[in-house]
Amino acid sequence: MARRKFKSALNSRLSGFQKIYLLLIAGFILGPFIPLLIQSFAFRWAWPDLLPGTWWLEQREKSLLPLAWDYVLSPYSRVWEATLNTVFIGLVVTVICLAICLPAARVLAREKFRGKSAFEFFLSMPLIVPEAAIGIALLMIFIRLGLAGSYTGIIIVHLIPTIPYMIRMLTAVYQGLGTDFEEQAMILGASRWQVMRMVTLPMLLPGVVAGALFTFLVSTNIFLLTFFMGQGKIITLPTLLFSKIAGGTLDASAAGITLVVTVPGIILLLITERFIKEEAFGKGFGN
Amino acid sequence: MTQPNTTELARHRRERMMMWLQLTPVLLVLSVLFGGALILAVMQSLGFAPWFGVNTFPDFSYFGALWGSWSFWQSLGLTLYYAIVSTVIALVMGIFLALAMVRMFPCKTLYKYLYKLPLMIPYTVGIALAVIMLGNGGMISRLSAFFGFIGDPSEFPQILKTHYGWGVIAVYVWKQTPFVTLTIYAVLLGVGRETEEAASILGASKRQIFFQVTMPQILPGIVSSTLIIFAFNIGAFEAPFILGGGFPDTLPVVAWRYFNDADYTLQLQGMATVVSIALIASIILYSYLAFYRRYERRIGRN
Known part of the structure; x- marks a missing residue:
């Protein structure tokens, strides 16, 4: 009797409820994409038909490409422009963010100093201060400085939400690294530069790649700050949508553009899943 | 005797300096952007805007006008309502999902990709999906017609663009459940299952194990993820702008409208709104954190 009770509590298999729950969540997450896909290939889709009355395939004599996709891929939709902007801004943000966060993450992972937890809390602040507040306040300053509606302005504001994630991920990387190998190399007579180039960097690389990919991802998903700072002059995929x-x-x-906006996320998901350390997200606030 | 001491001290001092040098760039960027924005926002909301020819600093009339109007409190209530309801729903769904994720099941690798998808894409995609699913001509409306519940799109209950905000909440939940799950799943992976096993061997029931063993362990993950999504929800603009019910709008939308008003001086009113959002969010989040810290101390952690 007692033994059976242990078994049920310790079961590492899914219960019936959990099986259904996992399926429901999968449906909730992916389900809405089905009508979206259908919509983008429909020629005419009147209410209350569950499927389009006329598909594009039946009307190919009228247009060679699906109508929606013909528009999406044409310059009129500005999708290409938005994609280029998104990628360019994301790349620059990632490089700058990496450059300023890498040294700080090293110190945070290895050194102890007074006010460290306050410092860490400060670095997490952008995650818990409402974006609208910061965005509108900065917009006023940037309009004065002539940075509103420029790439520079957008890149600068993108640093705010990306820094906390980058710091967290890089600190986790440095903590996992330890200092043993670097000390070994020093003892064996390597110079600081050699240690950096031949020991630290190669060991750091996977974590740095993960942090960079994630930062890129965060930057490409930012809507509010881009929308405020872009002033309609610079569009990215989220603001276009x-x-x-x-x-x-x-x-x-619009359905076609929604799908296009989803694509970078899917690509990054496929790449990052292997790199991203789930542990970096488990970190609490200021403890 | 003093010689080695001074060099030691100098070395120590040099190392400290190197350390702060490494921390400086990130500190500088955040302080200038963050601190600068905050200070200027507060000063403007108190009437400091020489570029519009307004300089009545310190002048509390903008706050007075804002807080004195009934619509501000309606907007605040609406903002908090969307934020709280969606945070709670995402939290509950996320905990259940994380608990299921630590179990073994077929296609787990695939599922770990799948559930993260909303994390990877912008909120605007979520809004588009809400429109195509929940709109009056949307998929659910079509399905209800298929099953004979309704005969006309207008008979479909309005989900989007109402002050109940089910559309807004659906988008937040869709986007944030994976985030909560990821955080809690990470914590669960970190603590392992030994304590649960021990509790089970000592005769604890499933309920007891969940509330007295698992729950306290995942609490830090719960707190940090809900802090982040709650703060986001208070400051979010796009979902309430598109899917919300119009006047009274949520506070970020109100602030945005003040900013785009042809009347320049309303920008100061907008600043007061922005400062109010930040103030309210920080009061709520700070008390939440303080409450949590007290709990931690009471149970003897930290």
Whole structure:
């Protein structure tokens, strides 16, 4: 009797409820993409049909490409422009963020000093101060400085939400690294530069790549700060999509753009899943 | 005798200096952006805007006008309502998902990719999905017509663009459940299952194990993830802007409208709104953290 009780509590298999729950969540997450995909290939899709009355395939004599995709891939939709902007801003943000966070993460992982926990809390602040507050306040300053509507302005504000994640991920990397190998190399007579180049960097690389990818991801997903600072002059994928759906309706071309905006996320998901240390997210606040 | 001591001291001092030198860039960037924005926002909301020819600092009339209007409190209530409801739902769904994720099941590797998808894509995608699913001409409306519940799109209960905000909440939950799950799953992986096993051997029931063993262990993850998503939800703009019910808007949308008003001086009113958002968010989050710290001390951690 007692033994059976242990077994049920210690079971490492899923219960029936959990099985259904996992399926429901998968449906909740992925399900809405199905009508989106259908919408982008529909020629006419009237209410209350569950599937389009006329697919693009049946109307190929009228247009060679699916109508929505023809528009999405044309310069008129500005999708290419937005994609280039998104990638360019993401890359620059990642490089700057890495450059300023790497030394700080090394110190945070290895040194003890007064005010360290306050410092760490300060670095987490951007995660818990509402974006709208910071965005609007900075917009005022940037308009004065002439940085609003420029790449520089957008890149600078993107640093705010990316720094906390980068710091957390890099600190975790340095903590996992330890100092043993570096000390060994020093004892064997390597110079500081040699230790850096031949020991630290190669061991650090996977973690740094993960941090960089994640930072890139965060930057590409930022809407509010880009929208405020871009002033409509510089568009990225999230702000382009916003302007398409701001009216609260979704036509075929908006469905196509939504799918395009999803693609970078899927690519990054496939790459990063192997690199990202889940432990970096388990860290609490200021403890 | 004093010689080695001074060199030691100098070395120590040099190392400290190197250390702060390494911390400086990130400190500088955040202080200038963050501190600068905050100080200027507070000063402007108190009437310091010489570039518009307004300089009545310190002048509390903007706050007075804002806090004296009934619509501000309605907006605040609405903002908090969206933020709290979606945070709680995402938290509960995330805990259940994380607890299921630590178990073994087929296709687990695939599932670990799948559930993270919303984390990887912008909120605007979530909004588009909400429109296509929940709109009056959307998928759920079509399905209800298919099953004969309704005969016309107008009979479908309005989900989007109402002050109940189910559309807004659905987007937040869709996007944030994976974040909560990831955080709690990470904590669960870190603590392992030994304590749960021990409790089970000592005769604890499933309920007892969850509330007295697992829950205290995942609490730090719960607190940090809810802090982050709650703060985000208070300051979010795009979802309430598109899916919300119009006047009264949530506070970030109100602030944005003040800013885009043709009347320049309303920008100061907007600043007062922005400062109010930051103030309210920090009061709530600070008390939440303080409450949590006290709990931690009471149970003897930290």
